[in-house]
Amino acid sequence: xxxxxxxxxxxxxxxxxxxxxxxxSDPSGEPVVTRGPGGLVSVLTAMLRSNPGVWIAAAQSEEExxxxxxxxxxxxxxxxxxxxxxxxxxDAATYSLxxxxxxxxxxxxxxxxxxxxxxxPDISENEITAWHDGYVPVNRLFAEAxxxxxxxxxxxxxxxxxxxxxxxxxxxxxxxxPKVFLQQFVHIPWAQSDYxxxxxxxxxxxxxxxLLANDIVAFHTQxxxxxxxxxxxxxxxxxxxxxxxxxxxxxxxxxxxxxxVSIDPQSLRAAASSRRxxxxxxxxxxxRREYLLLRVDRLDLSKNIIRGxxxxxxxxxxxxxxxxxxxxxxxxxxxxxxxxxxxxxRRRVMETVAEINTKHGNTDWMPxxxxxxxxxxxxxxxxxxxxxxxxxxxxxxxxxxxxxxxILNWRQGVLIxxxxxxxxxxxxxxxxxxxxxxxxxxxxxxxxxxxxxxxEKRLRSEQIVEVVERNSIEKWVNAQFADFSAKFAAx
Numbered sequence: 001x002x003x004x005x006x007x008x009x010x011x012x013x014x015x016x017x018x019x020x021x022x023x024x025s026d027p028s029g030e031p032v033v034t035r036g037p038g039g040l041v042s043v044l045t046a047m048l049r050s051n052p053g054v055w056i057a058a059a060q061s062e063e064e065x066x067x068x069x070x071x072x073x074x075x076x077x078x079x080x081x082x083x084x085x086x087x088x089x090x091d092a093a094t095y096s097l098x099x100x101x102x103x104x105x106x107x108x109x110x111x112x113x114x115x116x117x118x119x120x121p122d123i124s125e126n127e128i129t130a131w132h133d134g135y136v137p138v139n140r141l142f143a144e145a146x147x148x149x150x151x152x153x154x155x156x157x158x159x160x161x162x163x164x165x166x167x168x169x170x171x172x173x174x175x176x177x178p179k180v181f182l183q184q185f186v187h188i189p190w191a192q193s194d195y196x197x198x199x200x201x202x203x204x205x206x207x208x209x210x211l212l213a214n215d216i217v218a219f220h221t222q223x224x225x226x227x228x229x230x231x232x233x234x235x236x237x238x239x240x241x242x243x244x245x246x247x248x249x250x251x252x253x254x255x256x257x258x259x260x261v262s263i264d265p266q267s268l269r270a271a272a273s274s275r276r277x278x279x280x281x282x283x284x285x286x287x288r289r290e291y292l293l294l295r296v297d298r299l300d301l302s303k304n305i306i307r308g309x310x311x312x313x314x315x316x317x318x319x320x321x322x323x324x325x326x327x328x329x330x331x332x333x334x335x336x337x338x339x340x341x342x343x344x345x346r347r348r349v350m351e352t353v354a355e356i357n358t359k360h361g362n363t364d365w366m367p368x369x370x371x372x373x374x375x376x377x378x379x380x381x382x383x384x385x386x387x388x389x390x391x392x393x394x395x396x397x398x399x400x401x402x403x404x405x406x407i408l409n410w411r412q413g414v415l416i417x418x419x420x421x422x423x424x425x426x427x428x429x430x431x432x433x434x435x436x437x438x439x440x441x442x443x444x445x446x447x448x449x450x451x452x453x454x455x456e457k458r459l460r461s462e463q464i465v466e467v468v469e470r471n472s473i474e475k476w477v478n479a480q481f482a483d484f485s486a487k488f489a490a491x
Contacts, residue, residue, distance in 0.1 A: 007158045007181035007215075007484035012053025013149055014044055015142055015169065016162040017103075019057035020083045021076055023064065033078050037333060037374065039400045040162060040187060043261050045081055046473040047160075051481070052084075056145050058095070058138075059087040073149070088145050090138060097134025098165075101127060105341050107164045110198055111188050112302040112395045123200060131203055136168060139210075143172035154180025158484065161214070163187050168206060170213035181484065182214040187261070188397040189422070190224040193234035208235050212247060215487055216255045218480070220398045220422040225258045255487055259480055260426055261398050264473045265407045272380040272408050281381035289365075291326040291450055294386035294413075296379045296401045297393075298335040299372060301345050304394045304418070304436045305330070306352050309368060311392070311442035313356045316367065319447055323360060326450075328368045329386075331379050346372075383408035388449035390416045391423070392436045398422035402431070406464040412457040414449035415464060416442070426471065430463040 020041050024032045035041060044055065059068040067074045068087035076083045090098075106127065109115045121127070146169070150157040154177025161169050161184040170182050196204045208231060211217050219225050225245060232238045232247045239248040247254045271277070293312065297303040312328050330353075336342040350370070357366045371378070383389075389405045402415055402423040417424055417431035424433065432445045452460075 005156055007488050008481045010156055010158040010181060011150075012048070012051050013056065013146060013157055013159045014048070014053060014162065015056040015146055015159065015166060016040060016044065017058050017099075017165040018060060019064065019085050019087065020045060020055055020081075021078055021085075023061050033076065035078060035376075039261070039398075042263065042400070043473060043476065044162070045083075046264055047477050048083070049081065050474075050477060053158075054149055055083055055085045056142065056149065057085060057087055058142075059089045065089055086145060086149060088141055090141065094134055094137055097130040098138040099134075100339055101130035102135040103165050104336055104339055106199075107167075108188070108302075109341075110195055111164060111191050113189075113191060113195060114301050114394065115198065117198075121198065123198070128200070139166060139168035140172060142166055143169045143176070146173050147176040150177055150180060153177050157181070159183075160185060167210045169210070171210055174213050181488065183216040183218060183480070183484070184211055184214045185218040185259075186211075186224070186397075187220065189395045190219055190227045190231070192227050193231040196231060196235060204235055208232060212236075212238075212249050212254050214254065215252075216257055216483060218257050218259055220258065220260050221425050222258045223425070224397075224422075225256050228256055253490070255483065257483060259476055260422065260471060261400070261476050262468060262471050262473050263400055263403050263407065265469055268380075268404060268407055271376075272384065274377065276377040277380045280375075280378045281384060284378070284381050284385065287327075288385065289325055289327045291322065291387045292382075292385055293326060293328045293388050293390060293446060293450075294331075294382050294405070295328075295390045295392075296331045296382065296405070297333070299332040299342070299346055299349065300335045301341065302394050302396065304392045305332075305345075305349050307436065307439055308390055308392045308442065309349075309352050309356060311439040312368070312446065313359070314439055314443035315446045316356075316360050318443060322450070323367070324362075324365045326367065329382055330368060330370045331375070331382060332370065332372045333374050334372060380408060384410050386413040387411060388414045388416055388446060390442075390446070391421060392416065392418045392434055392442060393421050394418070394436050396421040396423070402427055403464075403468045406461065407468055409461065412454070412461040414452055414457055414460060416445045416449055426467055427464055430460045430467070 018036055020036050022034050022036050054073050059065045064087045068089035073084045073086040076085055115121055146159055158181045170184060173180060229240050233240055245256045353368050353370050357368055360367045383405045391399055391402045393399060399421045402417055415431040417433055418436040419433050420436055432449055434442050434445050
C-alpha cells in the first residue's frame with residue numbers, strides 16, 4: 001500500500017445495505033425517525049460517535065428515496081446521535097434480484113449452513129441472472145457512490161464495508177481510488193470452503209477476490225478467520241501465513257483479523273430505565289409465573305426456533321412438575337417477509353407453538369407466549385427478569401442477545417448458549433453450552449438452568465457481565481483502529 005495519511009487519521013466512510021434510521025409517519029401524518037433494526041446499527045453508531053464520518057446505504061423507504069434523489073449526503077438527528085447519510089436509489093427489479101435471490105437466501109444460507117443440500121439450492125439460469133443483473137450492479141452503484149464521496153485517489157479516506165451484501169465493492173473502489181484504505185467486516189459466519197462449492201466457480205472466485213481487495217478482512221471470531229484463510233487456499237490457491245493471519249495477493253499482504261463485537265453497557269442500561277420499558281416491565285410482572293424462560297430473536301431460520309420449542313416440549317414431558325409454573329416468552333422481530341423460505345418458516349414456527357400449547361396448556365396457562373413485533377422496550381424489560389435465556393442458534397456471527405441479556409438481568413439468570421454462536425468463544429465457559437441440533441441436551445439444559453444452585457447462578461452471571469464489561473463496544477472500535485495504524489506502518 002502506498003504511504004500517505006495514517007488510516008486512523010483519515011475521513012471515515014462506512015457502507016452497509018441498510019442505513020442507521022427508519023422513517024415512519026405518526027397518526028397525524030407527521031414524519032417520525034426511529035433507530036433502525038438490527039445490531040449493526042448499534043455497533044456502527046458507536047464507531048461513528050468517536051470517529052465521525054459518512055454512512056452510505058441503500059434507500060429502503062419513500063423518505064430515503066427522496067434523500068437519495070438529492071445525490072448528496074443528508075444530516076439526520078436521532079436523540080443524541082447525528083448521522084451523515086448518503087442514500088443510493090436502485091431500480092426495484094434490480095434490487096430484488098440482488099436481495100431476494102442472491103444475498104438472501106443464497107449467501108445467507110451458505111454462510112449459516114442452512115441449505116438442505118439433498119433438495120436445495122438449484123443454481124439455475126434464475127440465480128446466475130440474479131447475480132449478473134442484481135448483485136453485480138448493486139455493488140457497482142455502491143462503489144460509485146463511495147468513490148464520488150471520497151473523491152480523488154482516496155488517500156485521505158478510510159472506507160469500511162459491512163457484511164455479505166457488498167462482497168464485490170472493494171475491487172471497484174480500489175481501482176478508482178488506489179490510495180484508499182479498505183476494510184470489510186463480515187458480521188455473519190464464514191463457512192468452510194467445501195460449503196462455498198455450492199456456488200459455481202465464477203461466483204465463489206469473485207467473492208473471495210472481492211474481499212481480498214481490502215487491506216483488512218474482519219470477522220467476529222478466530223474460527224471464521226481460520227475458515228476464510230483455508231478458503232483462500234482451497235478456492236484461489238493463494239499463499240497463506242497462518243501465524244500472521246495474512247494472505248499474499250500479488251504484491252499485497254491482506255490481513256485477516258477477528259474483532260469480537262460487543263455492546264455499550266452504559267447506553268443499554270440507560271435505555272432500559274426509560275418510561276416505556278418500565279411500563280412493559282409492569283405488565284410483564286403482572287403475568288409472570290414462577291419461572292421465565294426467554295428468547296429474543298429475529299424470525300430467522302438460523303436462530304433454530306423450532307428446535308428450541310421442541311426442546312421445551314421435551315423438558316415439560318420429562319419434568320411435569322414445572323407445568324403451570326413456567327412461561328417460555330418468545331419475542332420475535334419479523335424478518336424478510338417477502339422471501340418464500342421465511343414465510344414458510346414462520347408458518348411452521350406458529351404451527352409448532354400451537355401443537356405444544358395444545359398438548360401441555362389449559363384454559364389458565366399457555367406454556368409458550370409468542371410475540372411477533374418490533375418492540376425493543378419489551379425485550380429490555382424481559383431481559384431484566386428471565387431465569388434462563390435461550391440462545392440456541394444453528395450458527396451465528398456473534399449474537400448480541402447473549403450479551404445484552406446478561407448486562408440487564410436482575411435475577412442471576414442462566415444463559416443457555418449454542419456452541420455454534422460467535423459469542424461462545426467469549427461466554428461459553430460461563431453459560432450452559434448446547435449442541436443446537438441435540439434437543440435432548442437442550443431440554444436438559446433448561447432443567448439445569450432452572451434448578452442450578454443460587455451461588456453457581458450468581459457466579460456464572462457475574463463472570464459473563466465481567467467479560468462483556470471488559471470487552472465493550474469501545475474496545476471493539478479501538479482494536480480496529482489500532483490495526484489500521486499497524487497495517488499502514490507495515491505497508
